Amino acid sequence: MAESRPRDEGAPEDVRAKTLALLGVHPRHVRLLTAVHEAGHAVVADSVGAHVDSVTVLSDGHLTDPRGGNDHAQVEFPGAASADEVFAEYLTVLTAGFQSQYMWLTRSRGVTYTDQVQTGLSWLAAGDIHPANALRERCGRQDVEFVHAQAIAGMILRTRWSTLLRLAYHLNRTGYASQKDLQGYLMVNPQVRTKCLAYFRAWKDQVEDGTFREHPVYAKATAARAVRDAGGPHDPDTKEALL
Secondary structure (H helix, E strand, O other), X not given: OEEEOOOOOOOOHHHHHHHHHHHOOOHHHHHHHHHHHHHHHHHHHHHOXXXXXXXEOXXXXXXXXXXXXXOEEEEEOOOOOOHHHHHHHHHHHHHHHHHHHHHHHHHHXXXXXXXXXXXXXXXXXXXXXXXXXXXXXHOOXXXXXXXXXXXXXXXXXXXXXXXXXXXXXXXXXXXXXXXXXXXXXXXXXXXXXXXXXXXXXXXXHHHHHOOHHHOHHHHHHHHHHHHHHOOOOOOHHHHHHHO
8 A cells, every 4th residue: 555645636726835835834845844754654664563665755845846745755555455554553644644634833943833834734735634634434433533543643753753864864865765775764663663663553553442542642642632622722742642
């Protein structure tokens, strides 16, 4: 299964420009933002036991570049006979692009989270959000929301943030990471890998037995959504775990 984020080529250029303005991103950083997105898919996929064959970033740094639809991480789930078997893995990997861009913007660019920022990120990640929703419907798991898997992706990405940055900078420079490249960039201390896998497996077990609402992630998602719906302030400790 390949993770990709094709852009809506019908979107007018002013919408694309507004997206950059909402995110506070200079056009020269768009290619790097794309590289961060794809590196996020790769790092999380590697952390949940998937195989990452390659990662490609063809965009030249402009949201209007038609080649942007070909930016993708080629991910496979060995031995999986159906999407149901790897529902939790697949959904978590799909959310990782959105999450990694959010974390890069707030950590490296000093962007403050607002509803406008979420709107901009959602537009950029539309190529992941739509298949994630289709996956949830196909597997009959509409109860597991995008934000729940996103929070687990965030836990993994915070643990392997330096790995993501190294891979993203490589993709920004070269536009491609082969399987051989990835063996080096995704190499990590066994203890770190074990920690990330433990995060994920605890959540997957609860998704499969229906008790995932007891997971702290679900409580944070519910609380954050209630605050957001009420128009209240965003908790900086909660938001990074969710968005």
